Structures are given as C-alpha cells and as structure tokens.
Amino acid sequence: MTDTITDTMKKTENKILSGESEAPPVVSEWRRFRRVFFQRKLVMFGLIVFVILIFTAVFAPLLAPHDPYRGDLANSLVPPNSDFLLGTDIQGRDTLSRLIYGTRTALLVGFVTVAIAATIGNVLGLMAGFFGKAVAMIIMRIMDTVMCFPFLIFALVLAAVLGGGIQNVIIALSISLIPGFARVMNGLTLSIKENDYILAERSMGASNFRIMFKHILPNAMPTMIVLITLQLGTLILAEAALSFLGIGIQPPGAAWGSMINDGYRFLLTNPILSFAPGLAIMIVVFAFNMIGDGLRDALDPRLRGLL
Template sequence: MEQKTRVASWTVFYKKLAKNKAAMAGGIIVIFVAILAIIAPLIAPYEPTHIEMAKKLQGPSSEHWLGTDDKGRDILSRLLYGSRVSLTVGLLSTLLGAAVGILFGIIAGYYGKWIDSLIMRICDVLLAFPGILLALAIVSVLGASTTNVIIAVAFFAVPTFARIVRGSTLSVKKLEYIDAIRAMGSNDFRIIFKHILPNIVSPIIVQATLYIASAIITASALSFLGLGTQPPTPEWGTMLAQGRSYIAQAPHLTLFPGLVILIVVIGFNLFGDGLRDALDPKTKK
C-alpha cells in the first residue's frame, strides 16, 4: 500500500513537472551538460592542455569547431573538460553547504530558544555580505585552488539553507502526529531524522537546484579573478579571463565560454523553478 502511494505521488509530480515546458527544457539542458561532462574524455577531439602555438587564435573551422585560444589549444575540448570542473564545484559546494545548513536549521527550528537565536543571528551576519564578496574573502585567506573555491561557495550556502530548513521545521514540529510520536517515547534524534527531515525535503531540493546555478557563477567569477581553478586546468571562468586580452582580435575566446555559462545557469534556474511549482502542494494538479 505504501509503495503504491509513493508511485502515485511520483506520477502526480512528473505530470505537474511535464506541464511546465520551461522546466522540461531546463532539465534537458542540465542532463545534456552532465552527460557531456561525464563522457568528455571520449568525445573531446584534442587534449585540453595540448599547446600548438602555430595554430593560436584561429577561428572556428572544420579542424577546430570552436577555434583555438592564445596557446593553440582547442576551445571545444577545453569547454568539455571545463564542464567537469564547473559542475563538480557547483554540486560539491551545494551538497556541503546544504548538509551544514540543514543541520543548523533543523536544530534551530526544533529546539528554539537561545540556540535558535544564536544560529539565526550568525546567519543574519553572513547574509549581510554579498555572496561573491564573502567568497573572495575566504579564498583570499585560504589560497587559490578548486578545493578552496568549493569551501568558499559552500560557506555562503549555509545560512540560506539554514533559514529555509528552520522555517519548514517550525511548521512540521507543530503537527499533532509529532506530539503523538513524542508521547510514545521517541527520542529527539528519531523525531528529527525520521519524521521531520523527510517532510521538509521538497524546499531543500528546490533550493539546492537553484543554488547550483549561483555556485557555478560564483566559481567562474573567482576563477576569472585568478582566485579559483588555476591554469592550465580548463575552467569556464579561467577561459573567460584568458580571452579578455584578445576580445577584439579573437572574440570567440570569450564568446563560447560565456555562452556555455549562460546556457547552463539558465538551465538550472528553469529546472529549479519547475521543481518548486511541481513540489508545491498548493499547485493545482
């Protein structure tokens, strides 16, 4: 019976999502880019770090579909390999930030009192700073590297997830069945992770999907400023930074990385908006 209920719920969810054409388009973009990132070593026409100075700054051609950069490296190959770095940073930073934010948010919402006040005031302080500024400060202290970018971007995600989870926890813990479970002798750990957390997954999934887009932009911005992934590792923000010196002579160096970032971010945002509508119980079936 429980399994049939779950299948019915997923069916309703898919039907609501499928009605949103923009969300489906965003989902297709996300899945397509993820597949390209996974199979990049198999489909990339050249090694992304292979230098051939005799072919530098060439425009798109049959040999190099998207042209070459200032060191003669194939731009298409670097974009394909760069998708692995950008998506990895976006996913890992979101997962890390969500994990910490969920923990703090559910503790604040469940226990309340001074614990709630302390956690929320810390979140308010962090949210007072623009995300890119906070990430810049953290990376400047830790040093420029992909790992430190993940930590910096995840750090800013924590207060956002904490506030969302806290609000959802406050709503769920007031339900009568939670009081009944507590009266039956269930401890706090069981109540939180078996009964409250599963009921607040929807807003977490939506926020995570939307935050991946922000994480990709922030990571690309840090790399553009020289504080993220370091050359010769291909990364979209780094490619933009390297191409800005040749924007008049070879505009394709910045055009294609910029378009890829734009398309991927739009894809995640469209898909995230669709998930929010599909998971909203107030939305008509």
C-alpha cells in the same frame, strides 16, 4: 405506525454507525510525478541540458577533439574553422575542448559544494529552529555574522586566504553558502514544528531526533529542493566569478570562468573566446532553475490535485 418509523430510524442509524465508505480510485504517485514533471517544455529543456551536461562531463576525453591543456603557439587565436570548431585561445588551445572539460569543473564544484553546504546548513537550521533558545541564539548569530558579508566577497576572501585550486574553491563556496541554507531551514522548521501532526507525533512517543529528521525535514524538502537547484546555478556562476578573478581554478585547469577571463582581452577580435563559455554558463544556470521548478511542482504533496 410508530413502530415502522422507529424501525426505519434504527436501520438508518445502523447504516450510518457502521460507517460504510467507498474507496476512491488510487492514483499512482509515480505516474503523477511523471505527468507533472515531464509535461512542461521548459522542464524538459532543463532536463535535456542536464543529461547532456552529465554525459559531456563523464565522456569529456572521448568528446574533446583536442587536448584541452596542450598549447600550440603556432595556432594561437585561430578563428573558428573545421579543425577548431570554436577557434583557439592565445596559447593555441582548442576552445571547444576546454569548454567540454570545463563542464567537469562546473558540475564538480556545483554538486559537491551544494551537497556540503545544504547538509551542514540544514542540520544547523533544523537544530536552531527545533530547539530554539540558546541553541538558536548561538547558531543563528554565527550565521548572521557570515551573512553580513556579501556572498561573493566572503567567498573571495576565503578563497584568497586558502589559495586557489578546486578543493579550496569548494570549501570557500560551501562556507559562504551555509548561512543561506541554515536561515531558510530555520524558518521552515519554526513554522512546520507548530503543526498538529508534530504534536500528534510527540504524543505517540517519537524522539526529538525522529521528529526533526523524519517529520520536519521531509516537509521542508520541496522548498529545499528549489533552493538547492537555484543555488546550483548561483554556485556555477560564483565559481566562474572566482575563476574569472583569477583565484578560482588555476591554470591550466579548464573552467568556464577563467576562459571568459582569458578571452575578454580579445573581445573585439575573437569574441567567441568569451561568449562560448559565457553562453554555456547561462544555459546551464537556466536549465538548473527550470529543473528546480519542475521538481518542486512534482514532489510537493500539497500541490497534488492542483497539478
């Protein structure tokens, strides 16, 4: 009697100790990404706008019905008609063509600036957060100093000092944007580095460099992607603002901001001159924000299972 009981116990014990486990079905990461990302209408809208934007920027010369730079004083301030779909400005340049060429400026400034600012800002923030002490002191105090000035004012002063032109606009906006990225990255690093897996990683002999860039950075990416897409919107707005104020893209270059500026004197007679670029800015900024949201939801491993 007792023997059978002991026997059963032994069997159960062996079964337990051998740890027979069943693997759950494997879900493809890519499939989940597609599902979460493409499922939502607003994200799809953002994506479509984004694709159209890229297409427009690349094929601007083919798409533009007229030369965006050549004025024709005889056709100045023409209201929209079949030849000039959105009318012409004071110098007789086709608004639609300038709008199309303006996408190049907007995208170039947006992407290049955000790439520069995010790279420098993230590295600085990562270093400050990871090493702490003197490194953090020096980096973050410099960032704080820059942050004392409102973003646009600082960019304005820099752009004014450097002079106009697309290159200087990019430099000015990048420098103004770095502290924002550094700040967020610093905070993220401080919290991520306290995780058990960082200690586990250190216990496996990983170097500081490896921990910073292979383990902390990927964990900060979901937040960073959202910040980057949001900043893309902000940047396009900021570039427009600088151009509007006349220290951004210099004439005859086509930029939405300067188009609004050129047009606002005729707001009552030819409102489309300002409204068209204004609407373009609005739609693009909105689209970027939607994409940012969608990307975060689709990429964040911590949201897996929830979405």
